[in-house]
């Protein structure tokens with residue numbers, strides 16, 4: 188049996204730079220365990236299938252929200268609008284989960300998970316698959332409810348910075364900066 192050739196080591200800074208050139212939308216993934224709301228900013232999101240409607244999110248194992256989803260098997264994905272950059276920043280902070288929800292307008296979905304106001308829309312999901320991937324966990328969720336929100340431009344993330352789309356679909360892309 189021939190042994191697999193060892194892969195050429197990939198330059199990590201180059202990999203980070205390249206991945207930053209993949210533009211994404213920005214979402215906030217929310218979850219709830221009893222009285223505890225948790226949530227984090229997520230751009231590692233994708234739609235998996237239409238039949239049944241299902242999605243995938245990739246969360247770091249050490250995020251406070253990850254064990255909440257593990258305990259309840261439920262999460263929601265809130266799609267942020269261009270003018271919700273402050274919401275993205277709030278949910279990306281390393282602060283206790285409840286602090287993120289202080290004075291933040293939300294309504295409750297069918298699953299009881301917090302859905303943020305002012306978004307482009309949100310989906311509520313039931314976890315159907317959980318796969319560890321290095322220091323992340325890939326959750327596949329079947330969509331149990333979807334709601335449309337504002338018809339507004341999206342918040343876009345590109346090259347580690349926010350890029351705001353304007354009506355007429357013109358994107359103003361950032362060229363650098365940190366998360």
Ligand SMILES: Cc1cc2nc3c(=O)[nH]c(=O)nc-3n(C[C@H](O)[C@H](O)[C@H](O)COP(=O)(O)O)c2cc1C
Pocket residue numbers: 213225226227228229230231232245246247249250251252253275278279280281282283284344366
């Ligand atoms: C634009 C943006 C995208 C992010 N995407 C992800 C992601 O896809 N998965 C993830 O685990 N963390 C992501 N993060 C980092 C988390 O939002 C951050 O670690 C957060 O503080 C975790 O919150 P928690 O520990 O309360 O769950 C992202 C941050 C930013 C600013």
